[in-house]
Every structure is written in structure tokens, then in C-alpha cells.
Amino acid sequence: MFKNLLSRLVQGLLVLLVLYTLTFFLVKALPGGPFQSERAIPKHIRAKMEAYYGLNESLPVQYGRQLKNYLRGDPGLSFRLEGRPVSEVIAQAFPVSLQLGVLAMFVAVVVGIPAGCLAAAKRNSLIDSGAMAVAMTGICLPAFVIGPILAEFFGRGLKWFPALGWDSTSPSSWILPAFTLGLAYAAYLSRLTRAGMLETLSQDFVRTARAKGVSPWNIIVRHCLRGGLIPAVAYLGPAFAGIISGSVVIEAVFQIPGLGRHFVKAIESRDAPMIFGPVLLYGTLVILANLVTDILGVWLNPRLRKSS
Amino acid sequence: MLRSLGSALLACLLLASCQRETAVERANREKILLVGNGDDPKALDPHLVTGVIEHNVIRSLLEGLVADDPRTDDAYPPGAALSWEHNAEFTEWTFHLRPDAMWSDGTPLTARDFEFAYHRVLHPDLAAPYAEMLYFIKNAEAFNKGELKDFGQVGVAVLDDHTLKLTLREPVPFLPGITRYDSWFPVPRHVVLRYGKMTDRFTKWCEPDHMVGNGPFVLKEWKFNDHLEVAKNPRYWNAANVKLNGIRFIPIENFYSETRAFLAGQLHTTYQVPPDLVDKLKSDHPDLLRQEPYLGTRFVRLNTTRPGLNDPRVRMALSLAIDRKTLCDTILKGMRPAATLTPAVGDYHPDAVVGFDPERARMLLAEAGFPEGKGFPRYTLLIRSAGARTVSEALQAMWKQHLGILVDIQGKDFGSYVSAQHTLNFDLAVASWVGDYLDPTTFLLMWTEGNGNNNTGWSSKTYETLLSDGAHQADPRQRLEKFRQAEHLLMEEQPLIPFAWEARNYLHRPEIKGWHPLLLDNHPWGALSLEP
Numbered sequence: 001m002f003k004n005l006l007s008r009l010v011q012g013l014l015v016l017l018v019l020y021t022l023t024f025f026l027v028k029a030l031p032g033g034p035f036q037s038e039r040a041i042p043k044h045i046r047a048k049m050e051a052y053y054g055l056n057e058s059l060p061v062q063y064g065r066q067l068k069n070y071l072r073g074d075p076g077l078s079f080r081l082e083g084r085p086v087s088e089v090i091a092q093a094f095p096v097s098l099q100l101g102v103l104a105m106f107v108a109v110v111v112g113i114p115a116g117c118l119a120a121a122k123r124n125s126l127i128d129s130g131a132m133a134v135a136m137t138g139i140c141l142p143a144f145v146i147g148p149i150l151a152e153f154f155g156r157g158l159k160w161f162p163a164l165g166w167d168s169t170s171p172s173s174w175i176l177p178a179f180t181l182g183l184a185y186a187a188y189l190s191r192l193t194r195a196g197m198l199e200t201l202s203q204d205f206v207r208t209a210r211a212k213g214v215s216p217w218n219i220i221v222r223h224c225l226r227g228g229l230i231p232a233v234a235y236l237g238p239a240f241a242g243i244i245s246g247s248v249v250i251e252a253v254f255q256i257p258g259l260g261r262h263f264v265k266a267i268e269s270r271d272a273p274m275i276f277g278p279v280l281l282y283g284t285l286v287i288l289a290n291l292v293t294d295i296l297g298v299w300l301n302p303r304l305r306k307s308s
Numbered sequence: 309m310l311r312s313l314g315s316a317l318l319a320c321l322l323l324a325s326c327q328r329e330t331a332v333e334r335a336n337r338e339k340i341l342l343v344g345n346g347d348d349p350k351a352l353d354p355h356l357v358t359g360v361i362e363h364n365v366i367r368s369l370l371e372g373l374v375a376d377d378p379r380t381d382d383a384y385p386p387g388a389a390l391s392w393e394h395n396a397e398f399t400e401w402t403f404h405l406r407p408d409a410m411w412s413d414g415t416p417l418t419a420r421d422f423e424f425a426y427h428r429v430l431h432p433d434l435a436a437p438y439a440e441m442l443y444f445i446k447n448a449e450a451f452n453k454g455e456l457k458d459f460g461q462v463g464v465a466v467l468d469d470h471t472l473k474l475t476l477r478e479p480v481p482f483l484p485g486i487t488r489y490d491s492w493f494p495v496p497r498h499v500v501l502r503y504g505k506m507t508d509r510f511t512k513w514c515e516p517d518h519m520v521g522n523g524p525f526v527l528k529e530w531k532f533n534d535h536l537e538v539a540k541n542p543r544y545w546n547a548a549n550v551k552l553n554g555i556r557f558i559p560i561e562n563f564y565s566e567t568r569a570f571l572a573g574q575l576h577t578t579y580q581v582p583p584d585l586v587d588k589l590k591s592d593h594p595d596l597l598r599q600e601p602y603l604g605t606r607f608v609r610l611n612t613t614r615p616g617l618n619d620p621r622v623r624m625a626l627s628l629a630i631d632r633k634t635l636c637d638t639i640l641k642g643m644r645p646a647a648t649l650t651p652a653v654g655d656y657h658p659d660a661v662v663g664f665d666p667e668r669a670r671m672l673l674a675e676a677g678f679p680e681g682k683g684f685p686r687y688t689l690l691i692r693s694a695g696a697r698t699v700s701e702a703l704q705a706m707w708k709q710h711l712g713i714l715v716d717i718q719g720k721d722f723g724s725y726v727s728a729q730h731t732l733n734f735d736l737a738v739a740s741w742v743g744d745y746l747d748p749t750t751f752l753l754m755w756t757e758g759n760g761n762n763n764t765g766w767s768s769k770t771y772e773t774l775l776s777d778g779a780h781q782a783d784p785r786q787r788l789e790k791f792r793q794a795e796h797l798l799m800e801e802q803p804l805i806p807f808a809w810e811a812r813n814y815l816h817r818p819e820i821k822g823w824h825p826l827l828l829d830n831h832p833w834g835a836l837s838l839e840p
Contacts, residue, residue: 032727038739039358040730040760041437044453048435052509082351083510092532148564156572159330163572164565165558166534252562255569257533261561268722 005291012287019283020070020276024063027272034079034270053079066276080271089262090277096166097251097258100181101244103174107182108189108239113232115186116193120201120228121220131190138187147180147253166256177254181247185239192235197228230300237293238286245282330573336819336840338553340537341833344566345557346579348532352514354490355429355436360742360829363490365557368538368833369521370493373403373422373472374484378835381603381746381827382654384484388417388494388522389472397782398479405470411496412526412541419472424497424506426464433507441491441744444483446475479782482747488830489744496520524550524834533559544834551837570596570815576838577820581813583698586641589815596815599642600825604742604810605649605751606640608689608703611735612803613765616685621676623802626736627662628669629710630703632807639698642811648799650743650751651809653827656788658748661799662806666710673711681712687735688716692725696738703738703807729763742810746827748791749779755798766803 035041035049050056054065069076075086115135119128154176155163167173200206201224209223248260259278266274298304335342349362354370357363367376375387389403409417426445429436432454443449446463450456463475476483486492496513499520504511512518519527524546525538539554541547558575560566563582567589570578581589581597589597608626610617617623632645644651647660670680678684691700700717707713715736720728728734741761743750752775753759757767771794778790799806812829819840823831 030723032723032730035437036723036726036730037358037437038726039438040763042440042760044432045435045437045439048432049437052435077510080350081348082356084351089532148568151565151568156568159572162331162574164560164569164574253565255533255558255560255562255565257531261533270723 008291008294012284012291015287016280016283019279020067021063023276023279024066024272027270027275028059030270032270034272053077066273070276070280075277076273078266078271078274080266080269080274086273086277089274090259090281093257093259093262094281096168096256097244097247097260099168100166100174100177100247100250100256100258101240103178104182104185104243104247105236105240107178108185108243109236110186111182112186112189113193113229116190116232117197117220117225117228119190119194120197121216123198123201128194132194135187135190138183139191141184143180143184143249144253146183147176147250150176150180151253164255166254166258177247177250177256180253181243181250185243188239189232189235192232193228196231197224200224200227203227226300230297233296233300234293237289237296241282241286241289244285245278332573332576332817333840335556335576336838339551339838341552341555341820341836341838342574342576343555343557344560344570344575344578344580345536346559347561348559349536349557351510352519352527353510354493354495355425355434355438356509357490358438361559363830365536365538366490366493367488367523367830368525368555369519369523369527370490370495371521371523372489372492372494373405373487376488376826376830376832378822378832379824381830382485387488388422392484394483398481398483399476399782401474401476401483402467403472403474405472406545407470409522409545410543411499411520411522412543413496413499413520414543415496415498415520416469417494417496417522418469419466420469421494421497422472423464423466424500425494426462426492427459428495428500428506429491430459430462431507434509436491438491441486441489444476444478444480444486446477448477478779479787481784481787482745485745485747494522496522524832525555528554535559546834550834552833555833567815575815576817577823578815581815583639583641583813586813593815595818597813598816598825599811599813600829601644601651601827602742602810602812602829603651603653603746603750603827604740605646605651605806606643606699606738606740606808606810607646607649608805608807609729609734609737609739609764610803610805611732611765613732614685614687614735616676616678617687617735619676620801621672622678623805624662624800625669625673625676625711626707627802627805628665628672630706630805630807631664633664635699635702636808639702640808640811642813643808644811646806646809648795649804649806650748650795651827653743653746653748655784656748656791658792658795659799661796662802669710673713678713684711684713686714686716688718690725690728690734690737691717691719692722692738693719700738730760732763732765739804740810743828748788748795749775752791752794752798755803764803766801768797768801771797771801 035046078084078086078089115131119131122128151163154160161176162173165173206219206223209219247258248264251258251260262274263278345361345364347361349365351357352366354366371387373387373389375385377383377385388405388409390406392401392403394401405419411417426442428434429439430442430448430452432452439452447456447461451459451462465473467473500513503513516527516530524541524544526541528539529537536557537554540550563580566578567581567585569575610623612618636643636645647663648658650658689700704715704717707715729737754761756772774790774794778787781787781790819838820836821839822836
């Protein structure tokens with residue numbers, strides 16, 4: 001088990017190195033450089049600016065220097081937000097993305113899993129088809145449609161929650177973004193849970209439990225939930241990484257000071273250090289989330305233990 | 309689990325009840341102006357940034373020699389300088405600073421701070437992107453390019469603590485207007501040097517807790533991507549007349565979100581309104597929508613090195629086939645059809661050279677060898693992002709309808725869009741230019757050979773001679789006359805096709821007092837008040 005973990009971690013580091021290398025050369029291959037605006041900067045000044053950030057050196061030197069900086073834990077200065085350390089930007093923005101991600105995950109789990117269980121328990125009933133129809137709608141409607149609708153209705157119309165903005169100390173500003181981001185995941189989760197539960201419910205031990213007179217509630221919660229959740233848990237890990245890194249749209253709709261917007265703007269302005277920071281961070285998150293999912297999967301499914 | 313869902317919903321409803329007072333109502337009480345500002349400033353060092361978003365914040369924190377007037381763009385009320393005079397040729401200017409002026413930390417503000425600031429912005433080691441704004445000063449260009457090492461030879465002289473003398477390389481009658489631009493702002497020498505050398509690019513001097521200014525407000529808090537707040541500066545010379553306690557700049561990039569936030573009572577004034585919402589807002593909230601002219605021009609930039617586009621007749625044909633009025637009525641809401649590059653500013657009235665004349669357009673195209681568009685190369689119209697999509701499609705349709713030619717549209721992200729133009733790697737591009745000050749040179753100087761903003765491959769010796777003749781005229785009327793001739797020539801040649809003069813559409817609450825339409829849009833923050 002320990003050896004397995006170690007090898008996964010080493011693999012993870014290799015993946016990060018490949019990720020860095022690919023990103024580095026892709027950014028360099030993009031047309032244009034960081035110091036251009038619609039209003040041209042004179043050549044002699046641009047040369048000075050590039051020298052300031054070491055952009056006048058050869059590519060291998062830049063590649064090595066950046067990598068060394070990362071290994072030391074210092075991603076350097078942003079080009080776009082001139083002179084601002086990337087680490088500072090991430091330190092300010094990432095907690096917001098994380099908080100939003102955790103809240104959205106909470107919405108997804110609290111809405112999605114019970115809905116899936118209910119649909120499975122009442123298979124082929126009105127509740128089942130109703131819940132699944134809602135879920136399908138949730139999956140199909142992208143966040144940039146749901147977000148503005150929620151903001152328009154609850155923010156501008158009813159004035160229950162702010163239509164925009166994020167205050168880490170005021171829960172009323174969390175609700176609309178968390179629901180918008182969480183609902184699509186909730187929908188998908190409910191479908192996975194339903195499928196997992198249905199499969200478990202058709203097992204022999206369930207029939208035995210029923211024959212012994214166990215109540216339907218206990219069958220679901222005590223006998224089936226653990227097995228029925230396996231597909232949902234396998235999905236949750238990568239989804240969690242995705243939910244944290246994929247909130248760009250929500251951040252734009254609700255004006256949330258998260259990392260996603262920095263990332264998109266960094267790409268537009270060829271701000272290499274600001275691109276690498278989030279890329280490596282998200283990469284690490286995906287690797288870790290997958291690892292945790294696998295560990296959870298083994299815990300949930302004893303059949304996997306032998307093979308690992 | 310159902311129970312926990314229910315309690316979560318209940319909690320939401322309970323929290324919702326706290327949402328009664330809107331942000332605007334609260335801000336009205338606290339006299340804080342809530343401003344939608346499009347994006348975060350990149351930085352606050354006036355010498356190192358160039359954008360409008362930065363300028364909006366910086367001019368609340370720093371003040372140049374001359375201040376902005378709340379009612380008109382071409383009045384020059386005293387700022388850090390109490391008075392000034394110039395010689396008959398407009399080449400020597402003496403500014404008398406306020407004897408009681410001080411920085412927000414109480415240090416006296418002297419002419420030496422201005423000398424330090426101009427030395428700093430022109431120093432090649434600082435690499436200030438917009439040092440060019442100071443090239444009007446004698447020898448400034450040579451010093452900035454490293455050809456001259458001694459700043460003593462640059463036309464900036466401190467006569468005494470409160471007197472600054474500027475010697476210019478040419479007559480600049482509009483100098484007071486330029487000193488309101490960021491590159492001309494003073495910086496606190498004592499604070500800049502506390503956190504680094506004069507030419508260190510990004511030190512901590514303009515961060516919250518460190519930044520010291522001479523404007524009506526001081527930097528209070530900056531939460532990235534969230535808001536930047538400034539508070540009233542009690543040491544500002546005109547503090548007694550500053551009625552706001554502070555301003556909160558909110559960086560909302562998505563203009564739909566911004567509009568919604570405004571209507572939900574979260575902003576006093578917005579940065580912009582999406583063009584497709586203008587009609588709806590006009591009918592629903594006529595009292596809140598503002599549509600005002602803005603000193604800028606939208607145009608199509610042509611690569612005149614491309615075969616076909618190297619013929620002025622072809623360029624003029626493309627220009628005359630654009631129905632500018634329809635474009636402005638249907639898509640570019642609030643904008644005016646452009647008949648030339650420069651919108652009328654002050655006493656400058658350029659000739660209306662281009663308009664909608666499809667017949668002449670077809671004739672010119674035929675003369676150039678493409679009757680009814682036959683054999684015309686298939687060019688690509690480059691646009692940036694989705695914003696220009698509708699305009700480019702309208703242009704495409706007009707060229708097809710009136711000239712019988714087909715043009716493709718290609719959208720690129722900002723970096724690629726700019727880079728393609730800098731390297732002349734495009735055919736046609738939808739572009740825009742915003743003037744910095746009320747003088748035609750802000751639109752005309754860029755079309756000279758080798759200028760980084762030209763990007764058309766076009767240049768003309770006659771044009772450049774006219775510009776330089778104009779620049780050396782001491783008589784303002786003759787000066788503008790030369791520029792009028794230069795612009796006429798530029799428009800006859802059409803290396804760029806102007807089609808609309810900019811406007812700003814935005815939402816604005818009636819309780820803001822002291823805000824008047826301004827071409828340059830530099831509303832002096834200190835003159836505003838909130839009276840609900």
C-alpha cells in the first residue's frame with residue numbers, strides 16, 4: 001500500500017514536470033509578448049522591460065530559471081499586474097476559489113446524493129422521472145445561463161442576495177454562486193448515485209435483507225448506500241479539482257475575486273509566470289484529488305483491496 | 309438528509325432577510341461613491357501604467373499642475389500649481405506651485421518633487437511605457453533614449469521651492485491640458501526613495517499603507533478583483549470642498565453583470581452598458597441611462613502593403629461603401645458617424661472627407677481594375693474578441709452589397725490581435741483610438757513613418773512636413789490650419805477608414821451631483837457629491 005502510494009506520488013511529480021514543460025513552450029509559441037498594448041510601447045522601452053523580467057535570455061535559460069524558481073517555491077513576478085508577485089496573487093485569490101469550491105461541492109453532495117437515492121428507491125415513479133428530468137436540465141444548462149437567471153431573479157428582483165460580489169465574511173454573498181456552480185455537479189451526481197444504487201439494490205443480499213423484514217429506509221441507508229456511492233465517489237475527486245479550477249464563468253458572472261479570472265487574463269496577456277502558477281496548482285490538485293478518490297474507492301469497495 | 313436540506317434552505321431565507329438595505333443606500337449614508345471601473349488597475353505608479361482604468365483611480369490620489377474642471381474639458385483650473393504663464397511662442401512655461409501644498413503625510417510638496425518626477429519618468433532605466441508624453445520638453449527625448457546623460461540639459465528647471473520652469477522643444481499651446489495625464493503627475497520623492505532607488509520599477513511605495521499622494525483622496529484598501537477604496541485626504545488643498553468621504557472602485561469586467569449590479573442597487577455609476585441592452589434600458593430607465601460623446605474614433609486599419617490595398621482608390625472605395633449612419637443607428641448606439649479621423653475638439657474643425665457614397669465607391673473600384681468587385685482579392689477582417697463581431701459583420705455585408713466583394717472575418721484574442729497588427733500580418737482590422745488631450749496631435753502624430761501605433765505600412769513625407777510645420781507654429785490658428793491640411797491628406801489617402809466617433813453609454817444614479825458630460829471623461833472626483 002505504502003509503496004503504491006509512493007509510486008503514485010513520484011508519477012505525480014513527473015506529470016507536473018511534463019505539464020510545466022508543455023505549458024512553457026506553448027506560451028512561448030503564442031504570437032505576441034507580454035508587453036504590448038493597443039498603444040505601442042517604444043522599442044527601446046520594451047527592450048528594457050523585457051530585460052527586467054529576463055525575457056531577453058535564450059529559451060533554455062528561461063526554462064531552467066523558471067523551473068528553479070518553482071522548485072524554490074517562488075513563481076516570480078507577474079508581467080500583467082506589473083511587479084506583483086504571483087505567489088501573492090495566488091495567496092489572495094486561491095482561498096476564495098477554494099471556499100467557493102467547497103461550498104459548491106457541499107451543494108452538489110447535499111442535493112445530488114439524496115435526490116439520486118430517492119429516485120432509485122422510488123424507481124419508475126413520478127418522483128424518479130421528475131428528479132431525473134430536473135437533473136438532465138441541470139446538466140444541460142451551462143452556468144452562464146443559470147447564473148444570470150439566479151442573479152436576476154434573487155438578486156435584482158427579490159433582492160434576497162447580492163446580485164454580484166463576494167464577501168468571505170458574509171454568507172448571503174455565497175449562496176447564488178455556490179448554487180450556480182454546485183447545481184450542475186449535483187445533477188450529474190444524482191444520476192450517478194441513482195445508477196449505483198439501482199445496481200446495488202438488485203443484488204442478492206438486498207433481497208435477503210428484504211425477506212428478513214428490514215425497513216426500506218434501513219435497506220437504503222445501511223445496506224446499499226456504501227456500495228451505491230462508489231461511482232459517485234469516483235466522480236467526486238476529479239470533479240472537486242474541476243469545481244475549483246473551473247469556476248471562471250461563475251467568477252465573471254458574480255464578480256468573485258478568485259483565481260480563474262487571473263488565469264484567463266494571464267493567458268490573454270502572455271503573462272507566463274501567472275499562467276504557470278495556476279496550471280501547476282490545478283495540476284497538483286487533480287493529481288491529489290485522484291489519489292484521494294482511489295484511496296476512498298478502496299475503502300468503500302473491499303473487492304479492490306486485494307488487487308492493490 | 310432531507311432534513312438537513314430543509315434547514316439549509318431555512319438558513320438561506322434567514323440570511324436573506326439581512327439584505328434589506330442596498331449597498332447604494334448604505335453608501336449614500338456613508339458618502340462613499342460606488343464606481344464600476346471595468347477592471348483592476350495593473351498598478352498605481354502613475355509613471356508605469358497607461359490605461360484608462362488606472363487613470364481613473366490615480367487621478368483620485370495624485371494631482372498634476374493643472375486640475376480637471378467638472379463642467380468642461382477645455383477649462384484649466386489650478387491644481388498643484390496656483391498659476392502659470394508662458395512666453396509668446398508657448399515654448400517657455402513657468403508654474404507657480406501652491407505655497408501651502410503638501411503630501412498626504414504632511415510633507416510639503418515642492419517644485420523639486422515635480423523635477424524628481426520628470427527625471428524619473430524620463431530616465432531610461434525606469435522604462436516608463438508612456439515617457440513619450442513628456443517629449444514636448446526640450447531634450448527629453450534624447451535623455452529618454454539614452455543619447456543624453458545629463459538631466460540638467462533637459463528643459464526642467466526649479467527656480468525656487470514653489471516655481472517650476474519648463475522649456476519646450478516646440479510651441480505647445482495645449483500644455484496645461486497634458487499635465488493632467490498620469491505621466492505628468494508628481495510623485496513623492498521622499499516616499500519613492502524610502503522604498504528603493506528612483507529608477508526601481510516596482511517598489512512598495514504605491515501600495516496601501518505606504519502610498520502618499522497629493523490628490524483629494526488617499527489609498528485606503530485594495531482587495532484584488534474585489535474593490536479598491538480611497539478615503540478623503542484631509543491634507544488636500546481643497547479638502548474643505550471635497551464632499552465625498554471616499555470612493556470604492558469595483559472592477560467588474562462583465563458588463564451584463566455590472567448592469568445587473570447597478571439595477572440591484574450595488575453601484576452608483578457603471579463603466580459601460582452592453583450595446584444590445586441600450587434600447588431596453590432607454591425605454592425602462594430613461595432617467596438612469598447616459599449617452600455621451602467621448603474623445604475617440606473607431607476605424608478599420610488597412611495594411612497598405614497588400615496588393616490591392618496599396619491603391620488609395622481601393623481604400624477610398626472601401627471607405628465610401630460604409631453606411632456609417634446605419635451602423636451608428638443600429639449597432640454602435642450613441643456613437644456618431646465619423647466623417648474624418650479626429651472628432652472636432654476646441655477650435656479644430658477638420659474637413660469632412662468621407663461619407664456614404666456607394667456610386668463613387670463602385671466607380672473608384674472599377675478604376676482600380678476591379679469592376680463590380682471582379683478579381684478583388686479575398687481579404688480577412690481581423691477583430692478582437694466577440695465585441696466587434698456585429699460591426700464586422702455589418703461591414704462585411706455593406707462591402708458585399710455595394711462593391712460586390714467578399715471579406716472574411718477572423719477573431720483573435722487580444723495578444724494575437726495586437727501582435728498581428730504590429731507585425732503587419734493582417735489585411736484589415738477593426739480598431740479604435742482614444743485621445744489623451746484636446747488637441748488633434750493626439751490623433752495625428754501616430755500616422756508617421758516608424759511610429760509604433762501606425763501599423764498600416766503607410767507614410768507620407770508631405771504629411772509629416774505638414775505636421776512638423778504645424779508643430780512649430782506659434783500662432784494657434786495657423787498651427788491648427790496646418791494640422792487640418794495634414795488630416796485632409798491623410799483622409800484622402802485612407803490608410804485607415806474611420807467609421808464612428810466614440811460615445812460612452814453608462815448607467816448613472818441621480819443622487820450623484822457635480823457630474824457633467826465630458827469628452828475626456830475625467831470627472832474630477834473631488835467635485836462630486838451624493839445627495840439622495
